[in-house]
Amino acid sequence: MRMLALAMAMTTSIAVMAQQQSGEPDWMKDFTSRITLNGYAQGGWSYQNPNGKDQNAFNLKRTLLWAKARITDRWSFLFMHDFSSVVQEFYTDFRVTKGKEMTIRLGQFKHSFSMENPLSPTQLELIDVYSQAVLYLAGEGPDPLNGVNYGRDMGIEVYGDLLESKLHYELALMSGQGINRKDQNNQKDFIAKMEVRPMDGLRLVASGYFGTGCAVGTAAWNPDIQVGDNYKRNRYSVGAEYKTKAYTGSKYKEARPASIRAEWLGGEDGKVGSRGGYITTSIPMVDALDLVASAETYDRNTKVEGWDQTNLTIGLQYWFYKKCRMQLQYTRCLLGDKLGKDYNWLQAQVQVAF
Numbered sequence: 001m002r003m004l005a006l007a008m009a010m011t012t013s014i015a016v017m018a019q020q021q022s023g024e025p026d027w028m029k030d031f032t033s034r035i036t037l038n039g040y041a042q043g044g045w046s047y048q049n050p051n052g053k054d055q056n057a058f059n060l061k062r063t064l065l066w067a068k069a070r071i072t073d074r075w076s077f078l079f080m081h082d083f084s085s086v087v088q089e090f091y092t093d094f095r096v097t098k099g100k101e102m103t104i105r106l107g108q109f110k111h112s113f114s115m116e117n118p119l120s121p122t123q124l125e126l127i128d129v130y131s132q133a134v135l136y137l138a139g140e141g142p143d144p145l146n147g148v149n150y151g152r153d154m155g156i157e158v159y160g161d162l163l164e165s166k167l168h169y170e171l172a173l174m175s176g177q178g179i180n181r182k183d184q185n186n187q188k189d190f191i192a193k194m195e196v197r198p199m200d201g202l203r204l205v206a207s208g209y210f211g212t213g214c215a216v217g218t219a220a221w222n223p224d225i226q227v228g229d230n231y232k233r234n235r236y237s238v239g240a241e242y243k244t245k246a247y248t249g250s251k252y253k254e255a256r257p258a259s260i261r262a263e264w265l266g267g268e269d270g271k272v273g274s275r276g277g278y279i280t281t282s283i284p285m286v287d288a289l290d291l292v293a294s295a296e297t298y299d300r301n302t303k304v305e306g307w308d309q310t311n312l313t314i315g316l317q318y319w320f321y322k323k324c325r326m327q328l329q330y331t332r333c334l335l336g337d338k339l340g341k342d343y344n345w346l347q348a349q350v351q352v353a354f
Contacts (some may be wrong), residue, residue, distance in 0.1 A: 007225040039065035040122050040353030048333075048345040061083055061349075062121060078305070086180055088150060100161040108154045108179055111199065112170040112193040113209045114138045115239045115263050123247060125259075125282045125292045127329050127347045132298035132309060133265040133276030137209075137235045138157035139178060144217040145225060145269060146233075151179030155188070157164070168195040176211045176233070184214035185230050201243045205263075209235035213269070221301040222272040231270040240261030253319035256284045273302045288319040292329065299336075323353035 043060040066080035066089070074096075080089035091107025110118050117138040121129045130151075135141030140151040155174030161167065169192075171311050174187035190210025196204045213233035225231050243262040264277040276298030283291045294314045299308040315329030332346040 007250070016277075017135075022176065029111075029158075034070040035069050036070075037065070038068075038354060039063075039272045040351060042096060042121065042349055042351045043094065044127070044327075044349030046345070046347045048343055050333075050343045051340050052343075053288065057241050075349040076259075080351070082150075085150075088152060088179065088231075100165065102158060102160040105157040105159065106155075108152060109154075109157070110151050111138070111172055111174055111191050111209075112157070112159070113191050113235060114237045114265060115205050115207075115241060115261065122351060122353050123252070123320065125280050126294055126313060127315075127327050127349045131263075131276070131278035131280075131294075131296040132253065133263075133274075133278065133296070136274065136298065136300070137237075137265050137267045137276075138178050145215045145222065145231070146177055146213055147216045152179045153177070153189075154179070154183075166197050168197065174211075176331050184228075185212060187212040187230070189233070191350075201257075202240070204240050206238045207236070209233070210268075212297055213259070219269075221304070222269055225270050226270075233269055235265065235267040235269070236262055237265040252323045253288055253321065256288065256290065258283050272300075274298070275302055290317045290319075291315075292317055292327075304338075306336040308336040310334040323345055323351070325351050 006067040007179050032106045041060070043058070045056065047054070047056040055120065055261045061084065063081060063083040065083065066078060068076060068078045075092070075094050077092045079091060081087050082092065087109070089109050091105055091109045096102040096104060108320040112118055114134050114137070115131050116124065116134045117140060124130070130140045136143050138151045139146055139149040139153070142148060153174040153176065156173055157170060157172035159170040161294030162169070163182050172191040174189045174191060176187070177183045185244050189209065191207070193207040198204070211233050213231050214229050214291050215229045215231060218226060239262055241259065243257040243259040245255050245256050245257040260279070260281040262277070262279040266273065266275040274295065278294060281292070285291055294311070294313040297308065298312040301307040311331050311333050313329055313331040315327060317325050319325045327349045329347050331347070332342070332344050333345055
């Protein structure tokens with residue numbers, strides 16, 4: 001076996017040297033040039049006092065690493081894993097047209113419902129990342145009926161830009177069961193998004209989600225749905241965002257746009273309706289320091305009082321290198337009667353990304 005391994009190594013070395021001497025392309029260099037690696041980690045400290053009980057803890061929220069392989073000029077593959085959690089994404093993209101008019105995506109990926117869900121936590125302003133309405137309605141956070149799916153699902157999507165990139169569309173057919181989980185019913189969910197870009201920096205967005213869920217848990221505000229039940233699961237969102245400039249590549253610190261984003265969302269789970277919205281802004285101040293502010297609300301059951309929550313956040317973020325920043329934020333959480341007493345929430349976080 002050792003002689004065989006030595007012979008193979010010598011053969012490979014001779015072939016590479018011969019290839020270089022003959023002027024032929026270096027296949028290893030070509031291979032590595034088609035692979036890109038990216039990653040980030042977010043961790044920090046949190047204090048809150050729900051129902052008058054002080055709680056504080058250090059946390060490591062996310063440690064993601066992903067690799068993207070450019071197979072051809074039109075065909076690529078991506079794999080993403082969160083070392084603090086589970087495998088997040090694995091999908092392939094194939095661009096059908098010469099331009100950006102149509103691309104097909106197949107696999108497990110972030111679905112396109114809402115404005116916030118497709119965005120990376122490295123770009124979003126809040127330490128808690130997404131608004132409550134997005135957390136629940138897009139499956140980013142603690143939706144007891146469908147579990148935590150980080151806004152991702154398995155399926156197929158067609159997307160592209162039309163009218164000189166003034167119009168962006170996304171159409172997807174998803175399993176509806178979330179990540180790393182087999183579909184529990186034979187019905188698929190349909191997601192559609194339309195984005196209009198009338199001028200640089202401004203986008204107007206509408207999205208819809210139509211499907212049937214299969215409950216993996218129960219929710220106190222929706223007692224009619226039990227584990228294993230199939231239930232109607234529909235959502236809608238409308239919103240707008242304006243940025244003074246766009247992020248380009250890894251230049252988050254250099255770009256530092258002033259931005260404002262607002263969105264209103266609603267949904268139905270069985271017979272229970274929910275709705276909420278948010279408005280979030282980031283304003284550059286001095287050096288690499290930004291002021292961040294947000295107001296958001298979500299009502300889990302619009303027919304029964306007491307299931308609503310409003311969060312008011314103010315904070316600062318400092319970009320110390322490219323995609324790297326330090327964040328400090330205070331949130332006042334105002335709860336409906338059924339959720340408990342109002343409380344304070346103080347968070348600090350460091351983000352390192354490449």
